Amino acid sequence: MSFFYHVGKYFLLLNRVFARPEKHSVYYKETLKEIQKQGIDSMGIVAIVSVFMGAVITIQTAYNIENPLLPTYLIGLGARDSIILEFSSTIVALILAGKIGSNIASEIGTMRVTEQIDALEIMGVNSASYLILPKIVASVIFAPFLTLLSMIVGITGGWLAGIAAGVVTTENYIYGIQYAFVPYYITYSVIKIVVFVFLITTISAFYGYYTSGGSLEVGKSSTKAVVRSSIFILLFNVILTQLLLS
Amino acid sequence: MIEVRNVCKSFNEVMVLKDINVLFEQGKTNLIIGQSGSGKTVLLKSIVGLHDVERGEIIFDDIVFNKLNFKDKKEMRKQIGMLFQGGALFDSSTVEENVMYPLDMFTNLSFTDKQDRVNECLKRVNIINTNKLYPAEISGGMQKRVAIARAIALNPKYLFCDEPNSGLDPQTAILIDKLIEEITEEYNMTTIINTHDMNSVMEMGEKVIFIYKGEKWWEGTKNGIFDTENKELNNFIFASKLSQKIRDLKNRT
Numbered sequence: 062m063s064f065f066y067h068v069g070k071y072f073l074l075l076n077r078v079f080a081r082p083e084k085h086s087v088y089y090k091e092t093l094k095e096i097q098k099q100g101i102d103s104m105g106i107v108a109i110v111s112v113f114m115g116a117v118i119t120i121q122t123a124y125n126i127e128n129p130l131l132p133t134y135l136i137g138l139g140a141r142d143s144i145i146l147e148f149s150s151t152i153v154a155l156i157l158a159g160k161i162g163s164n165i166a167s168e169i170g171t172m173r174v175t176e177q178i179d180a181l182e183i184m185g186v187n188s189a190s191y192l193i194l195p196k197i198v199a200s201v202i203f204a205p206f207l208t209l210l211s212m213i214v215g216i217t218g219g220w221l222a223g224i225a226a227g228v229v230t231t232e233n234y235i236y237g238i239q240y241a242f243v244p245y246y247i248t249y250s251v252i253k254i255v256v257f258v259f260l261i262t263t264i265s266a267f268y269g270y271y272t273s274g275g276s277l278e279v280g281k282s283s284t285k286a287v288v289r290s291s292i293f294i295l296l297f298n299v300i301l302t303q304l305l306l307s
Numbered sequence: 308m309i310e311v312r313n314v315c316k317s318f319n320e321v322m323v324l325k326d327i328n329v330l331f332e333q334g335k336t337n338l339i340i341g342q343s344g345s346g347k348t349v350l351l352k353s354i355v356g357l358h359d360v361e362r363g364e365i366i367f368d369d370i371v372f373n374k375l376n377f378k379d380k381k382e383m384r385k386q387i388g389m390l391f392q393g394g395a396l397f398d399s400s401t402v403e404e405n406v407m408y409p410l411d412m413f414t415n416l417s418f419t420d421k422q423d424r425v426n427e428c429l430k431r432v433n434i435i436n437t438n439k440l441y442p443a444e445i446s447g448g449m450q451k452r453v454a455i456a457r458a459i460a461l462n463p464k465y466l467f468c469d470e471p472n473s474g475l476d477p478q479t480a481i482l483i484d485k486l487i488e489e490i491t492e493e494y495n496m497t498t499i500i501n502t503h504d505m506n507s508v509m510e511m512g513e514k515v516i517f518i519y520k521g522e523k524w525w526e527g528t529k530n531g532i533f534d535t536e537n538k539e540l541n542n543f544i545f546a547s548k549l550s551q552k553i554r555d556l557k558n559r560t
Contacts, residue, residue, distance in 0.1 A: 175393055177397055183355055184384060
């Protein structure tokens with residue numbers, strides 16, 4: 062029963078979030094701030110994780126296809142597909158759940174326990190919409206760029222690691238990443254990340270918005286936001302893969 | 308004028324407010340006093356609509372506030388200013404941005420006009436040269452004054468203060484009390500203050516309501532509060548050694 066209660070509460074919150082904004086110019090400014098905070102500030106961590114994951118994927122693929130009958134360009138092909146299909150959307154989303162999710166939950170949770178949300182309500186502001194909508198819009202707009210960045214940096218990381226480890230030549234790696242390329246995989250990955258960041262922002266905002274108590278509860282809300290967001294990312298990964306690739 | 312009629316409120320089947328009836332007058336500082344946990348904050352939050360009441364009416368100048376729909380309630384709230392216990396300033400915004408926030412949200416003034424209004428409000432609460440500072444960079448007393456400036460930015464008709472003196476030294480507390488009293492007179496607002504500070508009662512208790520275990524136990528003025536026979540109110544007022552000494556001295560003379 063508790064699960065359905067929370068699901069109902071979540072959708073009621075979303076109903077308030079998607080109400081007509083009081084003033085578009087204020088929401089626009091907030092969205093730009095969120096793009097900076099959630100998107101641009103996440104580029105560093107996404108790039109670092111992607112380059113190392115790309116490197117590891119390439120080296121692991123190379124050591125798993127040691128058979129001389131298998132061409133080495135398959136290393137590039139394997140790295141490319143792993144990065145585009147799974148890593149740049151799902152793993153990046155899990156990283157973002159930790160970074161953005163905890164940030165959103167703790168920010169909104171602190172505002173709740175220090176009565177800043179009450180202050181907004183008293184002024185006649187739809188606090189749910191004002192605090193959450195710009196975060197959703199910003200993350201949905203910027204996430205595809207993070208995914209594309211992750212793909213480029215990941216594949217580059219794989220190439221560098223492949224060359225450094227001596228498991229593949231540049232020619233074979235480039236041939237591999239171009240071989241039997243399906244552009245739809247990028248669309249699939251972008252669709253996934255958009256859904257995932259929507260889940261991250263809304264679930265984290267939900268836990269932050271309904272925080273009650275003090276700093277301890279803010280911490281708990283933040284942890285719950287990351288854990289629940291991660292679970293829903295994994296669940297929706299299965300659903301979306303079945304829907305989009307089958 | 309704000310009238311509270313037969314208001315009841317409970318949490319998890321525990322009755323927190325029991326049939327409260329009270330009239331808060333315009334242009335006066337109305338005080339709600341009571342022990343911690345007596346229900347005074349719940350009453351204040353119920354009046355401003357942060358809590359829904361189970362029964363009764365909250366009337367703002369002939370408008371039954373708690374029966375309004377969401378849209379009308381939102382409109383009505385633009386006439387309400389509130390000072391929260393901790394100030395509730397937005398941490399990520401500067402002093403200027405905090406005071407400008409309601410103007411940004413609900414007016415179409417130019418940036419220069421908004422800035423002029425912000426400076427006017429900050430000057431009124433005796434805050435200068437702090438426009439670009441963040442709430443964490445100013446003292447607790449200054450935060451309260453900035454919160455007052457934000458509350459009066461839109462010229463509200465009603466001002467609510469939840470324990471405006473909590474966490475402040477006695478001198479700063481008196482300054483805040485005086486400021487609220489002056490602003491109430493200046494703007495002819497209906498001001499309701501929630502406090503358990505007896506200094507505040509003596510400073511500005513034009514009308515005092517004593518809440519005890521969720522009920523309105525006593526109603527009067529600061530002049531009548533020391534002569535009351537009400538046992539619970541006496542216990543509340545004379546809880547400290549200092550106030551007991553003052554009472555004894557008064558009785559001797």
